[in-house]
Amino acid sequence: xxxxxxxxxxxxxxxxxxxxxxxxxxxxxxxxxxxxxxxxxxxxxxxxxxxxxxxxxxxxxxxxxxxxxxxxxxxxxxxxxxxxxxxxxxxxxxxxxxxxxxxxxxxxxxxxxxxxxxxxxxxxxxxxxxxxxxxxxxxxxxxxxxxxxxxxxxxxxxxxxxxxxxxxxxxxxxxxxxxxxxxxxxxxxxx
Amino acid sequence: xxxxxxxxxxxxxxxxxxxxxxxxxxxxxxxxxxxxxxxxxxxxxxxxxxxxxxxxxxxxxxxxxxxxxxxxxxxxxxxxxxxxxxxxxxxxxxxxxxxxxxxxxxxxxxxxxxxxxxxxxxxxxxxxxxxxxxxxxxxxxxxxxxxxxxxxxxxxxxxxxxxxxxxxxxxxxxxxxxxxxxxxxxxxxxxxxxxxxxxxxxxxxxxxxxxxxxxxxxxxxxxxxxxxxxxxxxxxxxxxxxxxxxxxxxxxxxxxxxxxxxxxxxxxxxxxxxxxxxxxxxxxxxxxxxxxxxxxxxxxxxxxxxxxxxxxxxxxxxxxxxxxxxxxxxxxxxxxxxxxxxxxxxxxxxxxxxxxxxxxxxxxxxxxxxxxxxxxxxxxxxxxxxxxxxxxxxxxxxxxxxxxxxxxxxxxxxxxxxxxxxxxxxxxxxxxxxxxxxxxxxxxxxxxxxxxxxxxxxxxxxxxxxxxxxxxxxxxxxxxxxxxxxxxxxxxxxxxxxxxxxxxxxxxxxxxxxxxxxxxxxxxxxxxxxxxxxxxxxxxxxxxxxxxxxxxxxxxxxxxxxxxxxxxxxxxxxxxxxxxxxxxxxxxxxxxxxxxxxx
Numbered sequence: 103x104x105x106x107x108x109x110x111x112x113x114x115x116x117x118x119x120x121x122x123x124x125x126x127x128x129x130x131x132x133x134x135x136x137x138x139x140x141x142x143x144x145x146x147x148x149x150x151x152x153x154x155x156x157x158x159x160x161x162x163x164x165x166x167x168x169x170x171x172x173x174x175x176x177x178x179x180x181x182x183x184x185x186x187x188x189x190x191x192x193x194x195x196x197x198x199x200x201x202x203x204x205x206x207x208x209x210x211x212x213x214x215x216x217x218x219x220x221x222x223x224x225x226x227x228x229x230x231x232x233x234x235x236x237x238x239x240x241x242x243x244x245x246x247x248x249x250x251x252x253x254x255x256x257x258x259x260x261x262x263x264x265x266x267x268x269x270x271x272x273x274x275x276x277x278x279x280x281x282x283x284x285x286x287x288x289x290x291x292x293x
Numbered sequence: 294x295x296x297x298x299x300x301x302x303x304x305x306x307x308x309x310x311x312x313x314x315x316x317x318x319x320x321x322x323x324x325x326x327x328x329x330x331x332x333x334x335x336x337x338x339x340x341x342x343x344x345x346x347x348x349x350x351x352x353x354x355x356x357x358x359x360x361x362x363x364x365x366x367x368x369x370x371x372x373x374x375x376x377x378x379x380x381x382x383x384x385x386x387x388x389x390x391x392x393x394x395x396x397x398x399x400x401x402x403x404x405x406x407x408x409x410x411x412x413x414x415x416x417x418x419x420x421x422x423x424x425x426x427x428x429x430x431x432x433x434x435x436x437x438x439x440x441x442x443x444x445x446x447x448x449x450x451x452x453x454x455x456x457x458x459x460x461x462x463x464x465x466x467x468x469x470x471x472x473x474x475x476x477x478x479x480x481x482x483x484x485x486x487x488x489x490x491x492x493x494x495x496x497x498x499x500x501x502x503x504x505x506x507x508x509x510x511x512x513x514x515x516x517x518x519x520x521x522x523x524x525x526x527x528x529x530x531x532x533x534x535x536x537x538x539x540x541x542x543x544x545x546x547x548x549x550x551x552x553x554x555x556x557x558x559x560x561x562x563x564x565x566x567x568x569x570x571x572x573x574x575x576x577x578x579x580x581x582x583x584x585x586x587x588x589x590x591x592x593x594x595x596x597x598x599x600x601x602x603x604x605x606x607x608x609x610x611x612x613x614x615x616x617x618x619x620x621x622x623x624x625x626x627x628x629x630x631x632x633x634x635x636x637x638x639x640x641x642x643x644x645x646x647x648x649x650x651x652x653x654x655x656x657x658x659x660x661x662x663x664x665x666x667x668x669x670x671x672x673x674x675x676x677x678x679x680x681x682x683x684x685x686x687x688x689x690x691x692x693x694x695x696x697x698x699x700x701x702x703x704x705x706x707x708x709x710x711x712x713x714x715x716x717x718x719x720x721x722x723x724x725x726x727x728x729x730x731x732x733x734x735x736x737x738x739x740x741x742x743x744x745x746x747x748x749x750x751x752x753x754x755x756x757x758x759x760x761x762x763x764x765x766x767x768x769x770x771x772x773x774x775x776x777x778x779x780x781x782x783x784x785x786x787x788x789x790x791x792x793x794x795x796x797x798x799x800x801x802x803x804x805x806x807x808x809x810x811x812x813x814x815x816x817x818x819x820x821x822x823x824x825x826x827x828x829x830x831x832x833x834x835x836x837x838x839x840x841x842x843x844x845x846x847x848x849x850x851x852x853x854x855x856x857x858x859x860x861x862x863x864x865x866x867x868x869x870x871x872x873x874x875x876x877x878x879x880x881x882x883x884x885x886x887x888x889x890x891x892x
Contacts, residue, residue, distance in 0.1 A: 182332065188608040197609045204614035208602045211583065275335040281355060290604075 171283035172274060178286045179220065179274075184212025187286055220273050226266030235262045295752065296446040296476065301485070301744025302430060303451050304423070304464070306391045307515030307548065308341040310741035311430050314749060316447065321492060322745035324738055327433045329372030333358040339373060340738065342430065346387035346422050347375035348407070348414055353382075363436040371429045380575050384410045389516055390426070392653050393419035394467075395453070395460035395542055397842050400890040402463075408652060420467045427471035447476045447751070449744040454481040454521045454539035454763060457820050458870035459841050459887045465869055479868030480747050482740050483510035483521035484536060484758050486699035489743030490734040491756065499532055501731060502695055507537075508731070509693035511665070511712060514700035518543040518661055520668045522691060523758060536760030538691070539822055540668040545656035547702040550626050553659070554581040554617065557625045558599060562615060569601070573613070576601045584617040585626070589705040595619050623707075631711040632660050636690050636719035639667050662715045666690065669719075671823055692720050697731040704736050761793035762864060765824050767838060768872075769817030770806075784817065786835040790862040790870060792825040800829045802860040805877060811852035814874075815845040815888065844872055844885040858883075 180186040189209045194202055217223070226245055229235055237246055239256040245266070248258060277283060296316060303310040314322040326338035333354055347370040349359070359367045359374075370378065379386025387406040396419075399405055404416040417425070427450075434443040452464055461479055468474045487510055491498045502508065504527035512519040520540035526533045555578040559569055569577060577599065584597035596618040603611015640658035656664070669690035685691060696713065703709055709730070717727045735742070750757050767786035776782065789802055808814045819838035827833060848856060858874040861882075865871050872885040 185602060185608050188606045192607060192609050194609055200614070201609050201612065204598075204600050205602070205609040205612045207598060207600045207614075208608065208612065275332075275337060277334060281334045281357065 171277060174283040174286065175277055176220070176274060178283070179216050180213050181287045183216040184209045184214075186213055220275070221269050222271040222273070223267050224270045226268050227262055229262050229265070231262050231265055233262050235260055296441075298441050299447045299449070299745050299748025299752075300434075300443060301449045301451070301741050301746070301748060302427070303482070303485070303738075303741035303744060304391065304426065305344060305514055305740070306389055306517050306546070307344055308737075309344050309426050309430060310341050310738055311434065312738070312741040312745040313446075314745040316749060316752060319754075322489075322742040324741065325434060325437070327372070327430060328362060328436070329429070329433070330359050330361065330367075330370050330374040331372070332374055332377075334360070336361050342372045342426065342433075343376040344388070344390065344426055345375040345379055346371050346390070346406075346417070346425055347378050347382075348385045348387070348417070349378075350385070350413075361432070363432050369425070371425055383407075385414055387417060387422045389544075389653060390419050390422035391453075392516065392542075392544055394423055394463050395456055396653060397459070397889075398654070402889055420463055420470065423464065423467035424470040427468055427473055431471055431473050444473050444475055447478070447748050448473060449478050449480050449485075449748045449751075451480050451482045451485045451740050451744050453517060453519045453542060454483050454536075455519055455542035456481075457764060457839075457841055458762075458766060459818075459889060461869050462887055463889065465867055477867055478748075478751065480744055481521065481536070481539065481763070483512050483519055483539070483699065484523070484760075485740040485743035485747060486510055486512060486734060487523055487534070487697060487743065487758065488746045488750065489739035490697055490731055492742065492746040493733040501729070502532070504532065506694045507691065508534075508695045508697055509669075509716075509728070510697045510699060511703065512699040513661065513702040513708075514546050515548050515702075516544065516546045518545050518656075518664060520665060522669075522672065522693065523760075532756070534756060534758040536758055536763065538668075538672040539763040540664070541822075543656045543664050544653055545630075545659060545661065545664070546700070549659060550630060550702065551578050551582045551585070553625050553629060554578075554585060554622070557621055558615060558617060561621075562613070567613060572604050573601050581617055585622060588617065588619055588622050589707055592707075627707060627711050630659050631662050631708060631715065633711075633715055633718070634660065634662050634666060636666050636670065636722065638663050639670075640664050662712070665712075665716070666719070669693070688723050688725075690719065692723070692725045693728055694726070695731055696728045697734070699734070699736050699739055701737050759795070761795040761798075762790060762870065763792075764820040764822050765792040765827050766790040766862065766870060767819040767821075767827075767833065767835070768844070768860065769819065769835060784835055785832040786819045786838055788827040788829055788831040788833065789860055789872065790864070791828055792821075794862075794864045794870075796864050796866060796868065799861060799863040801875075802862075803830055805857045805859055806874070807855045808848055808858050808874060810848045810850040810854040810856055813845055813847045815843045816885070818842065818844045818887075841887075842890075843888045845888050846874055846883045846885045848874070848883055860885075 177187065181188065185208055189205060227235065237248070237256055237258040237260065241256060248260070249263070250260070252258070298313050299316050301312045301322060309327070311325045311327060312322040313325055314320060324340050326340050327342040328336055328338045329342055331337045331339065334357060349369065357365065359370045361367050375386065379388065384407060390406065393399065393406060394401055401419045404418050404421070406417055406419060406422055407414060410416060431443045450464065450468060452461055456464070464479065465474060465477065468477055487508065494501065502525045504525055506525040508523045508525065510521045510523065519542075521536060522538040523534055523536045526535055555574060558577060558581060559574060562569065580599035580601060584599045587597040588594055596616045598614060598616045601613040601615075602608055605611055640656070640660065640663045642657065658664070673685045673688060673690045693716065696716065698709055713728060713730060720726070720728065746755070749755060765788055767788050769784045770787050771782045772785055774783070787802065787804070790800055794800070817835075818841045819835055820841055821838050824833070850856070857877050859877055861873050861875050863871045863873075874883045874885060875881070
């Protein structure tokens with residue numbers, strides 16, 4: 103069994119296995135045989151613990167993928183078009199700058215294209231970076247972050263260090279029905 | 294009822310585009326972005342619909358991957374995703390269906406595509422594949438315009454100028470199968486490109502050309518090259534346009550160029566001891582296309598990097614980096630596809646080997662300039678009478694005075710400049726003046742937009758390009774002479790439809806034929822794009838003609854009876870050529886069908 107189990111498969115097994123062990127002696131024996139020597143013996147579960155587990159099952163299984171699906175989908179798009187996850191998951195300590203640079207071109211070309219397609223970005227401030235700016239009273243601190251000698255009351259006089267980015271429009275495609283968002287990139291098998 | 298909208302559909306070899314314009318007024322045609330599956334599980338609109346059909350295996354893709362907004366359970370894909378997935382699984386991809394549609398060597402109604410696919414793939418015919426592209430466009434439009442359905446609007450569908458009567462007929466058959474045949478008209482693509490130029494320049498076009506001008510439309514698309522010559526005439530003080538010649542169907546285009554670049558770079562990599570597998574070659578082809586566009590866009594660049602990512606999850610370790618230099622680009626594309634040749638050069642003829650694979654008849658010579666020389670030369674000498682306004686005295690080829698580019702390849706200034714340079718050198722050698730380049734039309738979308746513009750022209754608003762049929766058509770008849778053992782009866786080609794027949798006109802072959810009732814009657818069928826002088830009934834030697842698929846019919850009635858019939862040829866409103874046998878006595882009519890089972 104070289105096949106790696108996915109996170110959700112393992113999650114499901116976590117809830118299913120205690121029941122199986124409790125009610126099926128052959129299954130309990132198989133589990134014990136599979137575990138390394140000295141592993142703690144499988145204990146019969148207590149009644150209240152089972153109830154808790156059931157509640158947990160609902161909490162984890164239902165909201166998880168749904169809430170994070172758009173985020174995972176964006177990640178899978180950046181991987182699909184620009185190999186972003188491959189790039190970030192790889193250890194670059196031993197690679198030369200030329201190698202990293204060549205790979206960065208793949209990531210840059212692909213991710214740039216998909217970002218342009220799915221998220222319309224605009225700078226938060228339209229002034230040139232380095233230009234003096236005036237921050238009036240009542241500004242939104244989520245939009246403008248003040249650094250340096252921040253004392254007294256607005257308006258503040260300062261210099262624009264970073265123009266910021268804002269997503270003006272997000273055109274993320276909807277996931278197809280039945281598509282598992284947790285699969286960032288499918289395994290590829292050449293037949 | 295006249296439809297409120299006119300639609301122009303560019304059914305290209307590699308891309309389909311749809312444009313629309315209000316039937317009244319002079320608002321310019323706009324492109325309708327076509328929703329399509331762009332990635333597994335993602336449908337989105339794109340300006341063009343790639344003309345590719347992907348036929349997936351049963352368990353290959355997750356359920357819902359090919360869902361479209363109007364059909365969640367779609368089991369095949371047309372468009373961007375089909376093209377992408379086809380590079381990974383080539384045996385299930387149908388491509389260049391349009392070229393198959395005009396290929397007389399195969400049965401075009403038989404399920405033969407994907408060509409050479411294993412038996413378990415449910416194949417489709419070239420007509421069926423074309424019909425699916427058209428149906429996709431119809432469904433996409435109708436989903437967005439439920440009150441102005443596509444099949445109820447005036448629709449102009451473009452075909453290459455090089456399409457003969459049979460390929461046109463099959464295109465209409467595909468349109469009917471897709472349910473869009475009700476208000477259909479065919480238009481030649483180079484004419485559509487010129488209409489788009491007229492539409493884009495407004496009234497200013499009359500200042501850019503003058504009577505006596507001969508406009509060459511040079512259309513280099515993803516898969517085909519198509520030439521047409523259109524003359525500017527003056528009649529009763531107003532300018533008229535008349536299409537005077539069309540070229541052959543040349544299977545050569547931008548896809549060949551990207552592949553040629555990839556092969557050139559691969560050769561260099563192999564000399565450096567690096568080998569590429571198929572997957573990497575595809576990545577290289579993509580990389581070369583990106584690098585090519587970068588070099589075309591910025592003339593100051595000497596080279597552009599090409600990166601071939603590793604296939605596994607190790608991106609950095611597996612990536613190969615190289616670059617495409619300007620010298621390579623110029624040697625491969627500019628000199629390879631547009632060499633400086635003389636006007637007397639002709640494309641290398643394919644070597645005729647005993648066994649030939651039955652695939653598409655791709656152009657043997659990649660030199661587009663040589664194909665152009667052949668086109669201009671053939672039309673200068675082939676005919677005694679040239680169309681009005683065209684002069685060939687003392688010239689070895691027809692001299693265009695203006696040039697309109699069309700097709701994605703011609704977006705590259707470097708390639709346009711080379712065509713102009715070569716053409717000018719030919720004309721100057723014979724004492725002519727340089728050609729003027731007509732600017733202003735978008736080479737990717739011009740055909741679709743021009744088609745919609747033509748939809749309005751047909752209603753009487755604006756100038757119409759005339760010219761009629763671009764070929765003369767002939768049927769083969771056995772000579773009435775004594776039979777000689779061992780010598781097959783000789784055949785005369787009798788002209789049934791002269792060159793330049795206008796839409797709606799009909800001809801009648803005066804000679805009566807005796808046809809046997811109840812038995813299939815078949816005729817050999819020929820065409821010529823250069824014989825402008827043959828009138829109806831003229832007998833010519835078929836050896837100089839292009840043989841098309843046979844035409845046939847079966848007369849119903851009492852078996853064994855011989856009925857005297859006349860052959861009629863009619864150019865329909867749609868733009869197809871209809872041949873029929875008409876019984877002299879009763880006027881009963883039998884339509885002659887094109888037999889496209891392949892030769």
